[in-house]
Structure formats: structure tokens, C-alpha cells
Amino acid sequence: MTRPSARRLPELRLVHPLLRLPAFQFVAILPTAAIVAVVLLSSWRGIEHPSFNFGLMFTWVVWWGALLVSLLVLGRAWCLVCPIGAVGEWLQRLSLWWRSPYTAGYHLRWPGALRNMWLPTALFVLFIWLDNGVGFSNSPRMTAGLIAVLLLGAAWVGLVFERRAFCRYVCPLTSFIGLNALLSAFELRGRDGRICRTLCDTKDCFRGNARRYGCPMAEFPGAMDTNLQCILCAECMRSCPHDNVALRLRVPGQDLWEMRRPRLDGAVSATVVVGLATVLPLMMLTLLPVVRRALAGALAAGEATRLVAVGLLFGLGIAASAAIVYAFSALARRAAGDPGVPTRLLFARYAYALLPLGLAKSLADLSDHLFRTWGVVPDVTRALMLDFPFNQVVPGRVTAVHLVPPLGTYLVQAALLLGGLLFTLYAAHRISLRLFPERDAAFASFLPIAGLSFLLTLVGLWTLAVGLP
């Protein structure tokens, strides 16, 4: 239940009245729904020019960047305002925010075999593979198609399965967002675990009541110990009859070392998320030309070759990422000299510690694009305003201007990576102290993971240094 250390953290009482408003989430979704509508129209109908298409630029640069930053601060706050997940919920509940006596759909339970992170992790990899193989992120039409598929998928799953099954078990971004939400500086939790355990018979926060719904992500806030599935909708705050749920500040990343039951599917997903940001770009940079040349003789030239080559490297890169983390976990076990702690447990714990490094690398990647193609932001805004919202006018030449010069950009990237390294080292150290009662063994087990963290930092530092003046 509630951790003793957590009680000392301040609650954000000032925002509690806002969170308790019945229409809080609906009002929060409205602005993003309007923006997503413009994004959809401009990417579907607008010009195919990547530097003048608002939908494309907004989705892959502005939204992606805002998502990465928001994860560090507010966890899954994007899921709170995401209109895609909301569509399924609105259809299922036949209401926008009030407790409706009617419902639509079948409300089936999500299949037990799929109650884990394997499916969303596979969909995340599929999504990134297709993006890199066919170029979603530089095609407005494919971007519009992707948003439409997600909207239809969320609506269908919402009508067949109970609660937000799509957001928890299907959305291709749920593993990425959920895992990185562990780093956030805020948490929504039960205030006093004893009240949840002994005084509360109804568990309204989970089941709902006559006036409010239960947790849409099927979490019981009284027992929730991580941000993995909390979308900060505050439905539990509104439904709790004991006023026992609070939003509070915490040490960023606390979930990484304090989670009680780290799961293997989550740990593998964490290695995938971190590997996609570090190991995969290195392999793409160094091996893709070789693999493409090797395949060129066997396959017809064009998209198929690239898709297969990228697919091969994805398979290899993801396997290599998991193998490296597992190998260093085995090394950590050997260094600690404690046969009672299996490698599998060390892997399941330490894989989460690498998440800050992965997020730092993703932020460094994005800052590179943002700083050196800054001129695209006014270009794309001008293009949208000239033909709102269809975005079919080319307003002249593309601007070429740095916001920050290349060396300055690299310094920012290096600072981000070194910050991510320190965050990872701190998390790994705290995890080691939980794993081993003997401090010497804990320290010895921590050292190989520190070495792995350095290695992944090095990958980021050198792949980002390509072409430095």
C-alpha cells in the first residue's frame, strides 16, 4: 500500500478541486481533439511537401517532442488528453463525462493471455519498423492513415471490450509511454493504504458507483505502486468515498527502484524501448548500407529491399539489445557472487534502470532536428494559415536556419545523455541496494550495470557526432 517514504512527499492540494470536476478530463481533451482534427485534415488533404504540411510537422516534431518532455514531468499526461483513446470510451459509455445509465458494446473482459505488454510492445516495434521502412513520418497521407487506423481501432476495441482495453493492451505507444511514465515527478496514489484495505468495502475507485465510473485502466489505486498504467484522469479521486486519493510530488523515477513486482514483459519492453533509441540507430548507421547491398542482388530494387533490410536489422538489433542487457545482468550476478539471486530477476530489475538513458537519447535525437531545422516551424504555420485547415498552398521557399549552431546542439545533446546516464546510475544503485542485503554485493552487482550504462551513453555520443564540423 502507501509507502512510508511517500507520505512525506507534498500533495498538490491546490489542483485537487480542479481534478475533482466531473468534466475535468473532457475539458482537457477538447483542445487536443481540435488540434488532432486539424492535423488529420491537413495531413489527409494538404500538400505532400514535408516542410509545409502542418499535420506532418506537428505530429512528428511538435507532438513527439512535447510527449517526451511531458513524460519526465507528468508521466502519462498525454493519455489524459488523447482523443483517440477517448473516442472508444465515449462510445462505450454513451457519455462524454457524466455517468450514463446506458452503455454500448459487449464489455467483454480482455483475454487473459494478452494481459501483459507483449502485444503493445510488438505493435510498437511494428510501428517503428514500418516508419523506418516506408517512411510514415515523412508522408502526410500515411500519417493521416495511421491516425485514422488508431481512431477506428480504439472505437472497435472500446465497443467490444471493457474499460480502456485499447489504451492499456493495444495502443502501439502504451508500452513506450507507460514505461517512461515511471520517471515522472508526480503520482496519483491512495493516501492511506489502511483505509483502502480495511475501511473501504465498495472499492468505488475500481468498480465505480452510481455517480462515477471506476478506473478506466482497470487499476486499483489503493494497491497501485507505479505510474505504468495511470493516465491521471483522476476518476479515482472523484469516485473515492473516503477522499483518500491524492496527486503528489515525488522523487523523479521513484517507481524504477520501488516497484514491488517488476514483470519480465515490462523488462523486455524496457530493453526494446532503450534499444530502439541506442543500439538500433548504431546498427542502422553502420550496417544498413551493407545489408542493402547484400540484398540488392536477391530482391528487386526499391521499397521491398529497404523494408526487408530494415526488418532484418530490427530483428537483430532488438535481439542484441535484450541479449546485452541479459549478459550484463549475468555479469552483475557473477560479480555479486550470490547464487541465490537469479539472473532473470536481475534482468527484470535492472532493465528498468536503463529507461532514463533511452529517454535522454530520444530527446537528444529530437533536439538535433529541432535546432537545425527550426525555420520549418514558421514555414509550416504560414502554409497552414494561407489555406486553413486544408493546407494546400506552398508559401515559397523552405527556410534554412539554425536555432542553435551544430557544436552548441551537440553540447546540449551530450548534456542530455550525461544527465540520462547519471539518472540511470542512481536508479541502478538504488535497485542494487534492494536486491542484495549485503552492501558489498550490492555495489559489486551495480558495477557491470554502470558499465553497460556507460556503453549505451557512448553509443549515443558517437552516433550523434556524425558530421560534426
Added chain:
Amino acid sequence: MWRRAVALTALATGPLSGLVIWAVIGSPGRVVSVGDPPAHEASEIAVRASTWAFTPSVIRARPHDTLRFAVASDDIQHGFAINELGINLQLVAGQERRSPTVTLALPPGRYVIHCSVFCGLGHPSMKATLVVGDPGPTPGQRLPWIASLAGLVAVAGFAARARARPGRREDPA
């Protein structure tokens, strides 16, 4: 115990670190130099873009050379931008785009040629270099080494601190 752990860590991390650096800087890519064009004509540099590299990866020119770039993408949409020259071409697969003719009124140095269209995982590394004149050693060549050293110092410093002050004992997992 910790000395053995340090040795194991160094044995595992050292060769892999060397491999990473060698993999990135080991293949210099193709280099072209701008030749002497006929009088009153610009030199044209042909560049191919593909996920995620430019060929050639280094273009050498002299100060005040007049040149233009003829760039084509072999696969998806990419960009070809040299901000210092105000060039930003949008590349569609299979179509060649020509830049305006420019005179290199730039001081000797190394200038980044980059993809200006977000194109996937390798996008941040999709760069080439325009070398004007003889710039000699530049800070960009040293920065990754300095940053790597800073990373090593961070790890060593953190480990030394963790060893000296192991912190409060955590609840067992």
C-alpha cells in the same frame, strides 16, 4: 569483491566501447573534391541520399568556389540542407533536385550538410560534411572524445561515491 567486479566490468565494457567508436568512425565514406570548372561555369556536385546517409559523405571545396548541388533520393523523402549557404532542398524518391548556384563566401571550415526532413531512427546521423579550404583540426573532432571522457568520469565518480557512502539500506525486493 568489488575489485573483481571492476575487472569484470572493464573487461566487458572496454572492448565493446572500442567497437562502438570504431564502427562509427572506422568507415570514412566517399570523399569528393570540387575540381576546376570551365571558365564562368559552376561546378556541379552530384549527391545521392538514402536512409540514412549521403554519398559522398565529404565534399571538399576551396573558398570562393562557385558550385551547385544535384541531389536525388534513392528511397523515401529526404532533405538536403546546408544552413550556412541557405540551401534546403526537399527530395522526392527518384527525382533529381538542383540547388541554386552559390559562391562559397565562407571562411575555411567544416560545414554540416544535413537531412532536413524527419526520416526515421537514423535521421539525426544523416549528415555529410562540406569542407571549405583547409580548416585544420576543428573542435567538432575533439568533442565526442571529451564527452566520452566526461561520461567515464561520471561513472567512476558515481561509483566512488556509492562505494564510500552506500546510502540507506533499502527494503529487500
